[in-house]
Amino acid sequence: MKKRFGTLLLVIALLVSNLTGIRLPAAEAAPSPPTVYVFDLKSFIAEKEVLSQKVAYDYLKLATALQGIMNRERPQIYFYYESNSIATQAGVETDKYWLEKLTASNRLLDDYELDDSLSFAQLLDLFLPSVEGAVVWDENVPATANVASTVAGAENLLPVRYDLSPDSLYTDIVVNRNTEVVVDLNGKFSGTGQIPDIGRESTGSAKNDAYLWAKAIYLDTNRTNPLLMVNALDGISWNFNEGSTPYSAKVISAYIPRKIAAGQTAMISLTVKNTGTAAWNADDMYRLGSKSLNSITWTGFPDGGASSAPDGSQRVFLNAADQIGPGETKQFRFSLQAPASVGEVVFNANVVRDGVTWMSGSGITQNIEIVDRADMEGDRTPATIEDAPPVPTDEGSLIARLIEENLPDVMQPGAILPVTIELENTGTHVWSESLLTRFAPTDNNHFQWGALNGGYAIGTNNARIFMDGVTETNGTYAFSFTIQAPAAEGTHTFQAQMIRDGVARFGPTITKSIVVGKPSPIDPPDDPDRTPPITVETQPGALSEG
Incomplete structure (x- = not known):
């Protein structure tokens, strides 16, 4: 017992003698709060729009996908982007309003730190390692942009338009940052042969083929949820103070x-x-x-x-x-x-x-x-041509051949468009105003003509375009003038022919069916693949730009 007691005293003495050397373990540091990175995407995209609308759209599309991927598990990225006229005129910045709500006590972001110090390039540096790569889409088949968004969500990829220009997003992400292209839609769909990967005959439309490919690869295999559908409203705007301001x-x-x-x-x-x-x-x-x-x-x-x-x-x-x-x-x-x-x-x-x-x-x-x-010709239906036999005269034969025309496929009611019709003199009779050689509508023409180079237009079937100078055999002459569409909607006929007044009509009868429809609205696109015009809400302000 004494031995044990003595040993105990020795231990105590040793402990006391070494108190100055004792280091108590440090308290564990509190874990750092999670961070949400806040970025002004609206200003960034506006800067890109000055350079190129396409590049601006590319960055917006990629930023949206990046935010969706990174925010799946927990909030990590918050963009300032949303605005509308009602909120703006009411003095409310929509995204800032909701960020204040979300960071309030006991709300979703209560315990988060907000960091707005990073540039967009730095955000990419931070988050690119967390995505699986890129899906590249083809601007020549705009439907692939929508397909790319589906692929991006299903496979944790970033959608990128194929574009090798130096300032493009593709150059930034794929070339400079060496991001792997996991799915390449560029040049994949031609609307001919078979649809790649799914063994189905092409529909004849590259757009439809792209969607059928996406359906087979992602919807039919349950890689995306076939029961969920996005309903995205076309862009609309209201003027909150309409009628309450002079300007x-x-x-x-x-x-x-x-x-x-x-x-x-x-x-x-x-x-x-x-x-x-x-x-x-x-x-x-x-x-x-x-x-x-x-x-x-x-x-x-x-x-x-x-x-x-x-x-x-x-x-x-x-x-x-x-x-x-x-x-x-x-x-x-x-x-x-x-x-x-x-x-x-x-x-x-x-x-x-x-x-x-x-x-x-x-x-x-x-x-x-x-x-x-x-390239323009590829998007337009050419006029039909009905050839006419030569017209003999004492001065020679009157014959003409159509070289080129740019008559439109579609016009809005009452619209005025410039057109040019170029013809070659393939006869032996020279053309000139002094010989009353002119361009004229037929009785079947429904379009009012204007800008007639000194000519006249009494009605849709009674007009003349005068010529300048002399057009010899094998020479060509371009008649440039305007046509005004009828007020009534429907399909209307443009029809015209060369004429030597007082002698005869000659040359081909040029006929074009033109669809006259309602004026196109500003907000809704006229087809699913078209990028609509952008309407910008502004407040009255001093003149600060041209």
């Missing part, structure tokens, strides 16, 4: 081509509603104006206008007699002059009272592809 406008219909041939002009039409309380007139300098994103030249102003560099200040004037009261509409008709080289341009406009303010409400932004003339 407000809304574009309610537009005819703007999706493609224009390089170097050519195309007629456009915008119908704008005065949603303010002040009447518009020419004396008070109410006009349609180009805005900062515009990159195409305006021309052909019926009541005057101003045009400078594409990205400069351009204006379409009102008619001197116009008095556009509250609730009334004004139709602006003029032309766009395409640049000489192929590529992409932007039409961007709104109503302005020069020296005072831009209108609040809906401006319009439309992306336009500039293509080779040969």
Whole structure:
């Protein structure tokens, strides 16, 4: 007992003598709170839109997929993007409002730290290792963009449009960051032969083939839930203060081509509603104006206008007699002059009272592809030609051959479009105005002609386009003029032929059936694969851009 007691004292003595060397274990550090990375996606996409609407769409599509993938297990990414006119005019920033709600006490993000310090490139650096790779889609088959979104969700991939240009998302993600392409839809669907991978005959439509492929690979195999469907409303907007401010406008219909041939002009039409309380007139300098994103030249102003560099200040004037009261509409008709080289341009406009303010409400932004003339022909049904026998005269035979025409497939009621019809003199009789050689409609023509080079238009079947100079045998002459569609909807006939007044008609009868339909709305797209024009809600403000 004494031995044990002595041993105990020795142990105590040793402990006491070494107290200064004792290190108590540190308390365990509290775990770091989870982080949500907050990013202003709206501003980032707006910067991309200045460079290219396509690239801006690419980044938006990828960001949406990245957010969905990374937020499956827990919140990690929060984007500022959503806005609408009601919220804006009520002073509410939608996404910031909901972030405040979510970070309140006992809410979803109560215990999270918010980090808004990262750039988009840094977000990619952080999260790319957590995805499985990329699914690449084909802009020549726009349906593959939708298929890519399905594939991205099913396989944890990021959707990327195939584009080898230096500033493209593809170059950033696939080339520079060496992200693996797990599913490649580029060039996969041609609308011919068999649909790849599923052993089914093509439907003849690359678009339909892409969707059937997705159905077979993902829906039929339960890799996605066949009982869930997305219902996405077309873009719409309201003006919360419509009628309560002097300066407000809304574009309610537009005819703007999706493609224009390089170097050519195309007629456009915008119908704008005065949603303010002040009447518009020419004396008070109410006009349609180009805005900062515009990159195409305006021309052909019926009541005057101003045009400078594409990205400069351009204006379409009102008619001197116009008095556009509250609730009334004004139709602006003029032309766009395409640049000489192929590529992409932007039409961007709104109503302005020069020296005072831009209108609040809906401006319009439309992306336009500039293509080779040969590419334009592929999208259009050519006119039909009925040849006529030569017409003999004392001066020689009257014969003509159609070289080229650009008559449209579709017009809106009352729309005016420029057209060109080029013919070759294959006879032995020269053509000239002094010999009364002209271009004329037939009795079956339903379109009113204009801009007739000194000619006349009494009715749809009684008009003449005069010629300049002399066209010898084997020479060609291009008749450029405008046609105005009937007011009634339906399929209407354009029909015309060469004529030597007082002698005979000659050359081919040129016939084109043109569908005349309702003006295209601004918000809904006219087909599932088309990117609709963008309407931008703005507040009245000082003039700060061209």
